[in-house]
Amino acid sequence: MCFLWALSGLTTMSPSYLNARPSCGPEFVTVGDHFNITSGFLNEMTTSAFFFGNLCLGQVYSTMADRLGRRPIIVWSLIMSGLFGSLGALAPNYCLFLVSRFLQGSFFNALTVINWVMAIECLPIKSHATYSFILGLAWVLGYCAITPMALIWPHWRGMQLLTSIPALIFGVIILFTLPESISWLVVRGKESEVQKWINAANKSAKKKITVNAKQIIMENCSERDMEEESFMAQIKNLLRDKYTMLCVAMESILWIVDFMGYSQLSIAGTGIIKDNCHLGYIFTGVVEIVCYAILPIFLDKLGRKPTVMIVHFIGFLSLLGMFFTQRYADSNVAFLIVWLIAKFSFASAFMCCFVYGSEIFSTSCRSICVGICVTLSNLGAMASPHVSDLDSFTFPGFYLLVFAFCSILCILATIPLPETAHRVNGRKNSCSELSSVEYIKKTKL
Incomplete structure (x- = not known):
């Protein structure tokens, strides 16, 4: 499951080189070079088309994952993403290449969010922060692997x-x-398959599971009743649950801003060190390892909610620092350091979206609710390569102030959200019920 994040990092961050800045030199043939695209806006459509595909179709797969299961959607999406991406390499013109990026991007939700949801449904809540570190390392592996690929085949x-x-x-x-996913199997009442999970766990567990699959399924009958309702009935139930809808709205703000900031700072990584795009890009990837190493500690010690607020405040300060040091961007080490701090903060905030966001919602509506948040976040990702164009209408560095303001907005959006760390009880059909595995352990399985 972790390796899927490495694969997603490859396809998501490849525009860092597909539309590489001049600092990568003439030896790398970009999409713009090959198809003679001179418009900066059109060049950046390589990124926007990818996330537009996810905006249009990503929620479809999230909904299907709740109805058909996590596994078939993930497998289908991974194979199709690889197929459409490979066909894109053969595109005879820029339009067909953008179509391939659109189709490839439509599977981003499945390979990241549904993948994450499936993993946390199979792990106790106390392991979520640690697992986020492992996923982060996998993402950085795919992120940084792009550089040697560019050196091996500079086209x-x-x-x-x-x-x-x-x-x-x-x-x-x-x-x-x-x-x-065991949680999905429990909610859907798949007794025989749940029992297989229990039997497999007993083979390696020190404490044997003593309850059977039927008992677990009966304890989760309310979740199953909601799962068996039609999609429209589920939506109506969600709309009636005002607190859940508030969580969806606030989480959507976090996802949109964090994805926008993360994408902009990542894709622009090839241009932060003059005359050495590879080193600058690697720096922006390696700094994430620090983020994923210490983030689980903060999430466990301080809780989810305070951590989210802290990393956004760090982002606010670092963006202001970038604004005041931008005139020295080509030669000042201080600008590079502040840039990396900003990247650290947005990488932390983006990972918090996965850890914190997926814990807020119940199993029966988790994929739908998180899927809505992630689908809307594509608006931020689509806009990310174009936000810097605001400078041409205002003044240099204006886009940095926009990102700084958005960081404060995220802090305010976090206030009404619940704390989910170390919970043992949650709201019915809403915030933070235990995963099935956590329930198994709690009942002395």
Whole structure:
């Protein structure tokens, strides 16, 4: 499951080189070079098309994951993402290439959010922060692997192919090896398959599970009743639950802003060190390792809610620092340091979205609610490569002030959200019920 994040990092961050800044030199043939695209706006559509695909179709897969199961959607999405990405490497014109990026991006939700949801449904809540660190390392692996690929095959076609083929191969592998989420099996009343999970856990567990699958399923009958309702009935129930809808609205703000900031600082990484795009890009990836190493500690010690507020405040201060040091961007080490601090803060905030956001909602509506948040976050990701264009209408660095203001907005949006760390009880059909595995452990399985 972690490796899927590495594969997602490859396809998501490849525009850092597909539309590389001049600092990468003439040896790398970008999409714009090959198709003679001179408009900066059109060049950046490589990124926007990817997230527009996810905006249009991402929620479809999230909904299907609740109805059909996590496993089939993840397997299908991984194989199709690799296939469409590989076909994009053969595109004879820029329009068809953008179509391939659109289709490839439509599976981003499935390979990241549904993947994450499935993982946390199979882990106790106390392990979520640690697992986020492992996922973060996997993401950085894919993120940084793009640089050697660019050195091996300095052409956009090679980059597109090398970042897509692994997904196609790994998709075939997990087709035969990936089990279904135990929480989904419990909610759907799949007694025999739940029992297989219990039997498999007993083979390696020090404390044997003593309750059977039927008991677990009966304890979760209310979740199953909601799951068996039609999609429209589920939506109506969610709309009636005002607190859940408030959580969706506030989480959506966090996702949109954090994804926008993270994408902008990542994709622009090839341009932060003059005459050395590779080193600058690697720096922006490696700094995330620090983020993923210390973030679980803060999430466990301080709680989810305070951590989210702190990392956004750090982002606010670092963006202001970038604004005041931007005139020295080409030569000042201080600007690079502040840039990396900003990247650290947005990487932390983005990972908090996964950890904190997925814990707020119940199993029966988790994929739908988180899927709505992530789908809307594509608005931020689509806008991210174009936000810097605001400077041409205002003054240099105006876009940095926009990001700084948005960081404060995220702090305010976090206030009405609940704390989910170390909870043992949650609201019915809403915030923070235990995962099935946590329930198993709590009842002395």
